[in-house]
Amino acid sequence: MRFARDVMIGGMDVNEVLLPGVGMRYEFATRDGDRMSVVALRSGEFELMAYEGVDADEARFVFRLTREEADILAEILGAPRIAERFADLTKEVPGLSAGQIEVRAGGPFVDRLLGETRARTRTGASIVAIVRGEEVIPSPGPTQVLRAGDVLVVIGTHDGIAQVEQIIQADQ
Amino acid sequence: MKVSVALLLELGIILATLSLLGTLARRFTLSPIPLYLLAGLALGEGGIAPVPAAGAFVETGAGIGVVLLLLALGLEFTVPEFAASLHRHLPSGAVDLVLNATPGAVAGWLLGLDATGILTLAGVTYISSSGIIARLLSDLKRLGNRETPAVLSVLVLEDFAMAAFLPLLAVVATGGTWRQALLGVLLALGAVLAALAVSYWWGHHIGRMLLHLRPDAEQLLLRVLGVTLIVAAVAEAAHISAAVGAFIVGLSLTGEAADQARQVLSPLRDLFAAVFFLSIGLSVKPETLLPVLPAAVLLGLVTALTKMAAGWYAARREGTGRRGRLRAGTALIARGEFSLVMIGLVGVRQDRLGALAAGYVLLLAVTGPVVTRFAGTRPAPSAGTSRQVRTGGEKLDLRGEHPAGGQPPRQP
Numbered sequence: 188m189r190f191a192r193d194v195m196i197g198g199m200d201v202n203e204v205l206l207p208g209v210g211m212r213y214e215f216a217t218r219d220g221d222r223m224s225v226v227a228l229r230s231g232e233f234e235l236m237a238y239e240g241v242d243a244d245e246a247r248f249v250f251r252l253t254r255e256e257a258d259i260l261a262e263i264l265g266a267p268r269i270a271e272r273f274a275d276l277t278k279e280v281p282g283l284s285a286g287q288i289e290v291r292a293g294g295p296f297v298d299r300l301l302g303e304t305r306a307r308t309r310t311g312a313s314i315v316a317i318v319r320g321e322e323v324i325p326s327p328g329p330t331q332v333l334r335a336g337d338v339l340v341v342i343g344t345h346d347g348i349a350q351v352e353q354i355i356q357a358d359q
Numbered sequence: 360m361k362v363s364v365a366l367l368l369e370l371g372i373i374l375a376t377l378s379l380l381g382t383l384a385r386r387f388t389l390s391p392i393p394l395y396l397l398a399g400l401a402l403g404e405g406g407i408a409p410v411p412a413a414g415a416f417v418e419t420g421a422g423i424g425v426v427l428l429l430l431a432l433g434l435e436f437t438v439p440e441f442a443a444s445l446h447r448h449l450p451s452g453a454v455d456l457v458l459n460a461t462p463g464a465v466a467g468w469l470l471g472l473d474a475t476g477i478l479t480l481a482g483v484t485y486i487s488s489s490g491i492i493a494r495l496l497s498d499l500k501r502l503g504n505r506e507t508p509a510v511l512s513v514l515v516l517e518d519f520a521m522a523a524f525l526p527l528l529a530v531v532a533t534g535g536t537w538r539q540a541l542l543g544v545l546l547a548l549g550a551v552l553a554a555l556a557v558s559y560w561w562g563h564h565i566g567r568m569l570l571h572l573r574p575d576a577e578q579l580l581l582r583v584l585g586v587t588l589i590v591a592a593v594a595e596a597a598h599i600s601a602a603v604g605a606f607i608v609g610l611s612l613t614g615e616a617a618d619q620a621r622q623v624l625s626p627l628r629d630l631f632a633a634v635f636f637l638s639i640g641l642s643v644k645p646e647t648l649l650p651v652l653p654a655a656v657l658l659g660l661v662t663a664l665t666k667m668a669a670g671w672y673a674a675r676r677e678g679t680g681r682r683g684r685l686r687a688g689t690a691l692i693a694r695g696e697f698s699l700v701m702i703g704l705v706g707v708r709q710d711r712l713g714a715l716a717a718g719y720v721l722l723l724a725v726t727g728p729v730v731t732r733f734a735g736t737r738p739a740p741s742a743g744t745s746r747q748v749r750t751g752g753e754k755l756d757l758r759g760e761h762p763a764g765g766q767p768p769r770q771p
Contacts, residue, residue, distance in 0.1 A: 189443060190443040190444065190446060190447040190448075190508070190512075191447075191508070204508050205440060205443050205444075205508060206502065206507060206508055206511050207440045207441075207443070207444050207508070207511040207512050207514070207515040208435050208436075208440065208489070208493060208511055208514065208515060209493060209496075209497075209502060209511060210502075212502070212503065212508075224503050226502045226503060228502075234500075234502055234503065236502075236503030238503075243505075243680070244504055244505035244506060244679050244680050244682065244683035245501075245504050245505075245682070245683065245686075245736075246500075246501075246502075246503025246504050247503075248500035248503065298615065
């Protein structure tokens, strides 16, 4: 684990900072130049902050979200975008495809959070749905817990999907 | 079974009083620790109400409180976070250690304490209260600030340093030779490193064992507590202190198992830690407090400044501006539970040391959080001190929090 690093998530430069004992902080600037950060607390709660004005080091606290509220916010922000991607890009962009990956019992991410796989950050491919028995979980958030037997629906390049498969089905 | 009416009544009154004090402290977003200490001072021999029947329970409970405090600390701890903090803030940790242990040691020497006393006082002034400070940073909404990772890293490094320091103190306190002390420290460090290795490579196996057959909360509580007390007893017998034993158990649990253990243990920890703080207050005779008060105040003043310097340095390493450095420095001032753990370890048989440390913690556990609240905050109208309409009259300040003693709202 690195203390702080810059990662590219979907073409945006995100600064990841470790808050030892508390959680992680993700900072980024919007296209308009406003800077904001999301603190993911160990408790599963989130804090949203904005930076502005005199002291660039000091965040202005905006909201604290419970796990459920954060899920709902993620759904509101993420769902239409992923649906669009699914509909448009697979048809229009050559090289983009969909795949299905099973979460096998005894795998490294059984009973872990989807976010912990960091699949999209590492491969560029997106997990757009989880099929669990009869149930389908559309556009799962990072706090979605993976269970043995889940089938992940993945959109990405052929290589990206293969890499996600390697991550999910790696030996411990 | 025969129940002592006096015990139930005294204990009930004590807990009710603590709960009242705790509510009061939270109201002003202050730590309840100093109030628990004061309650202990007020009770007991020479105080307003002696509590003879509850005494034995408090004494036993205090030992369990220390074990649970350290267990919880170990459960919070993860190897990757520690490694990352060490990598980034080793110099900050070293500056912090030198600047803050030295004043305590010098003060102990000037006061004519023995080696144990000097060592204890060095530990007392060194270790900031990670409990108070982590909560404070969250309450003051500083988790998004640039200096916060530096503050938290310093705390993680201090907690780890304490694991090496406690066995040294334990051996020296029992009158062991320096060779035995060295052996104790090496043994403890070896055990801590072994626990870290176990948690890093086999943590999920241990977790699986702990969560075997999906225990309910009661089962999990008994499992974790049982194992912890056994390991603590073994550690105590090996002269590396029960506290370190409990810390080791906490360290070796990670992930899901640690989360669940933390959840079921947290109310128990709160109860027994309160009893522990109370017992420290009880064991200090009120009349011994007054003579050492000037020394406690002076030591508090000096080590508040040295902590500020350490925090300033750590925040500068994060590239923070002056105000951020001031915030980091003042945030670290608070001393609390672990300073008291050290006093508890050597026992308060040294009257003066106990009184000095109790007075010192009392002082800094209260002033630290208050000072940092007003240090390095935004001078601009959006300081979050009141709900007010900002220039333009459209945006409302979303932070409606009124800090205790509230600053008057400043107009643009």
